[in-house]
Amino acid sequence: MSITEVEFQATAVENAPVKSIEGRSQWQLTWRRLRGDKIAIISMVVIIIIVLAALAAPLVASATGHGVYQAFPNNGLTADGAPVGPGVHGFILGTDNTGRDLLVRILYGARISLFVGVFTTLLGAVLGVSVGMIAGYFGGWVDTILARLIDAVLAFPFIVLALALAAVLNPSLWIVVGIIAFFAWAGIARIVRGQTLALKEKEYIEAARSLGAGPWRIMFVDILPNLLGPVLVLATLFIPTAIGVEATLSFLGIGIPPPAPSWGNILNAAQDYYQVDPWFVIFPAAALLITTLAFNLLGDGIRDAMDPRTERIFAGRKTGRRKNGKRGKGLNLDNALLVGEQATMTVDHPVAPGEES
Amino acid sequence: MSDLLNGQAPAGPEADAGDDVLIRADNIVKYFPVKGNGLVRRTVANVQAVDGVSLTVKRGQTLGLVGETGCGKSTLARCIAGLIPVTSGKVYFEGKDITNLPRRTMQPFRREIQMIFQDPYGSLNPRRRVGAIIGDPFAVHKTATGSERKKAVQELMERVGLNPEHYNRFPAEFSGGQRQRIGVARALALRPKLIICDEPVSALDVSIQAQVLNLLSDLQSEFGLSYLFIAHDLEVVRHVSDAVTVMYLGRVAESGPGNQVYDHSRHPYSTALLSAAPAADPDAAAERQRVLLTGDVPSPIHPPSGCRFHPRCPKAQDLCGTTEPALENKAGDPSTHLTACHFPVEAGEDLARVGRREQS
Numbered sequence: 001m002s003i004t005e006v007e008f009q010a011t012a013v014e015n016a017p018v019k020s021i022e023g024r025s026q027w028q029l030t031w032r033r034l035r036g037d038k039i040a041i042i043s044m045v046v047i048i049i050i051v052l053a054a055l056a057a058p059l060v061a062s063a064t065g066h067g068v069y070q071a072f073p074n075n076g077l078t079a080d081g082a083p084v085g086p087g088v089h090g091f092i093l094g095t096d097n098t099g100r101d102l103l104v105r106i107l108y109g110a111r112i113s114l115f116v117g118v119f120t121t122l123l124g125a126v127l128g129v130s131v132g133m134i135a136g137y138f139g140g141w142v143d144t145i146l147a148r149l150i151d152a153v154l155a156f157p158f159i160v161l162a163l164a165l166a167a168v169l170n171p172s173l174w175i176v177v178g179i180i181a182f183f184a185w186a187g188i189a190r191i192v193r194g195q196t197l198a199l200k201e202k203e204y205i206e207a208a209r210s211l212g213a214g215p216w217r218i219m220f221v222d223i224l225p226n227l228l229g230p231v232l233v234l235a236t237l238f239i240p241t242a243i244g245v246e247a248t249l250s251f252l253g254i255g256i257p258p259p260a261p262s263w264g265n266i267l268n269a270a271q272d273y274y275q276v277d278p279w280f281v282i283f284p285a286a287a288l289l290i291t292t293l294a295f296n297l298l299g300d301g302i303r304d305a306m307d308p309r310t311e312r313i314f315a316g317r318k319t320g321r322r323k324n325g326k327r328g329k330g331l332n333l334d335n336a337l338l339v340g341e342q343a344t345m346t347v348d349h350p351v352a353p354g355e356e357s
Numbered sequence: 358m359s360d361l362l363n364g365q366a367p368a369g370p371e372a373d374a375g376d377d378v379l380i381r382a383d384n385i386v387k388y389f390p391v392k393g394n395g396l397v398r399r400t401v402a403n404v405q406a407v408d409g410v411s412l413t414v415k416r417g418q419t420l421g422l423v424g425e426t427g428c429g430k431s432t433l434a435r436c437i438a439g440l441i442p443v444t445s446g447k448v449y450f451e452g453k454d455i456t457n458l459p460r461r462t463m464q465p466f467r468r469e470i471q472m473i474f475q476d477p478y479g480s481l482n483p484r485r486r487v488g489a490i491i492g493d494p495f496a497v498h499k500t501a502t503g504s505e506r507k508k509a510v511q512e513l514m515e516r517v518g519l520n521p522e523h524y525n526r527f528p529a530e531f532s533g534g535q536r537q538r539i540g541v542a543r544a545l546a547l548r549p550k551l552i553i554c555d556e557p558v559s560a561l562d563v564s565i566q567a568q569v570l571n572l573l574s575d576l577q578s579e580f581g582l583s584y585l586f587i588a589h590d591l592e593v594v595r596h597v598s599d600a601v602t603v604m605y606l607g608r609v610a611e612s613g614p615g616n617q618v619y620d621h622s623r624h625p626y627s628t629a630l631l632s633a634a635p636a637a638d639p640d641a642a643a644e645r646q647r648v649l650l651t652g653d654v655p656s657p658i659h660p661p662s663g664c665r666f667h668p669r670c671p672k673a674q675d676l677c678g679t680t681e682p683a684l685e686n687k688a689g690d691p692s693t694h695l696t697a698c699h700f701p702v703e704a705g706e707d708l709a710r711v712g713r714r715e716q717s
Contacts, residue, residue: 025527026484202479202482203474203475203476203479203480204479204480204481204482206435206440206472206474206480207472207474207480207481207540207543208482208493208497209440210438210440210467210470210471210472211467211471211493211494211497211498211543211547212460212463212464212467212468212497212498213493213497214460217497221485221493222482222485225482225484225485226482226483226484
């Protein structure tokens with residue numbers, strides 16, 4: 001075949017009409033797949049409603065005329081001092097044990113829950129990605145030290161640390177944020193490290209090195225974009241965990257200090273009244289449940305949408321769900337997952353050869 | 358910097374006189390340590406991937422490097438490109454010692470030595486747009502920015518036969534041949550003098566191979582490039598190479614001008630390797646006498662003593678197992694034709710028959 005013939009063919013092929021010149025990015029493709037996932041979309045709508053409600057908390061407070069710290073001992077409590085139920089005396093969800101409006105308290109509590117959930121996850125993700133990427137990319141003694149540090153943090157019993165800190169310092173929002181972020185980064189770092197170990201063996205990393213790119217450029221330009229998908233999934237699934245941990249700490253009295261409202265400390269106050277006024281327990285618990293469930297389901301949806309390999313199984317799961325009437329969560333392709341709800345994070349990641357000593 | 362380098366290069370510069378030698382690798386050794394399983398991970402053995410290989414690539418020419426899988430071709434290429442440190446030996450680029458330079462000192466030479474990789478799928482970052490991938494060399498070396506870079510990238514895309522309007526696409530939207538063109542464009546971006554092609558076409562369909570090979574040869578004449586061309590497809594190497602080096606188990610078996618090595622091979626390994634290449638003409642294929650080698654390639658952790666090829670060589674004698682043959686010019690060959698063999702194949706000698714007699 002002569003050169004001109006070949007070139008002619010090549011131009012013929014490459015001058016073929018093109019549908020779209022702009023390539024679809026990973027995110028566009030993910031969004032297209034996510035749009036077809038009803039549960040994920042419903043979860044997203046629920047989350048948006050919760051966020052809007054939290055933002056609207058002061059509006060609700062002024063509309064009802066009930067401040068967040070304002071107790072109404074006269075009409076907010078029954079004659080024997082118990083909280084009133086929903087709809088009584090203009091308290092839409094009833095009151096708490098000191099006669100404060102439960103709706104306003106829960107909405108202000110949502111602000112704290114969402115702030116703690118999102119902020120600690122962001123903090124943990126930034127720290128975790130940095131540490132994991134540095135450990136995985138540089139290897140050697142840097143990796144040895146950082147990997148052992150990650151193991152040490154993950155082995156740490158967080159309740160004990162929280163109790164100790166609360167005993168030494170006064171409980172506060174920032175201690176809660178600090179404790180959760182301290183445990184958040186290690187789980188993310190471990191998975192990012194594993195991914196980085198795999199990614200740095202790719203030929204395009206070698207190609208970047210042959211161009212003269214330095215380690216930081218390779219990490220941020222070549223490796224990071226490949227990590228964002230898994231990290232986004234991890235982060236979405238960590239938000240409900242963080243919200244749960246915050247509620248746990250506040251429930252135990254070592255989290256957000258009263259009178260500031262938090263779902264955890266509302267539940268703590270409510271535990272003595274569940275027989276008298278079950279709504280006092282049900283409403284904050286439902287807020288906690290719906291929020292964590294919505295984030296978890298959205299995280300699942302993003303994970304399925306992110307990884308094209310799961311698409312077929314995802315379709316199978318849809319039909320399976322129709323048949324069984326429930327969501328088949330057993331099909332879990334992802335071996336890099338935080339197991340939510342508890343602060344103990346069970347993480348598996350492929351062990352790179354030579355990694356274990 | 359040149360003072361510093363001159364001081365370190367005793368045998369280098371004068372040997373490259375006449376400056377037609379672009380890059381010279383001198384006695385390159387690359388061992389990969391094999392670590393034990395103990396608490397203190399001691400090195401228990403070495404994989405002798407490359408063990409004392411020298412080669413030169415002349416300006417504007419192509420050196421083909423052939424050999425079986427695992428003979429150290431790619432390791433040698435990465436040593437020369439400075440991607441992995443060498444255990445010992447020297448690499449000279451235009452007479453300057455560039456062996457194991459730190460990254461920043463190496464930077465100017467990176468512009469002169471580029472690589473094209475084997476796997477057109479693995480060598481392009483799937484998360485980055487083609488424009489960003491081809492523009493990477495400009496970004497790393499800060500030679501062009503913004504619209505200037507985009508223009509340069511689109512010119513490169515056009516030059517290698519890609520549609521410049523595909524600038525914003527992702528690698529997954531291209532075919533294997535187009536992806537390899539992207540790799541070529543990236544290697545070409547800094548106008549290097551040497552491009553190391555590590556099996557650039559072996560992952561492609563045969564029809565696409567021809568397109569990419571023709572593109573490479575066009576670019577060679579247009580930009581005066583030199584290639585170090587690694588392949589295990591012997592016909593491809595013959596087609597593109599001015600000179601050929603045959604490697605076996607980390608050493609050079611034979612090297613010389615392409616036609617000389619192909620038509621008058623002296624090393625029994627080269628003869629066997631070349632006789633194994635399929636012939637396109639069925640009549641020739643029927644007549645062809647294949648030299649059948651017995652056994653597998655020995656482990657590079659414990660290579661055979663003496664000549665590394667002797668356990669599989671049909672001509673091996675006692676001497677071969679004890680004394681390593683030097684890579685030298687054999688009587689009757691042109692001065693550039695070097696063979697590392699005690700008992701080189703003579704003209705008209707039928708190695709296939711020797712092999713068969715040995716086995717029966």
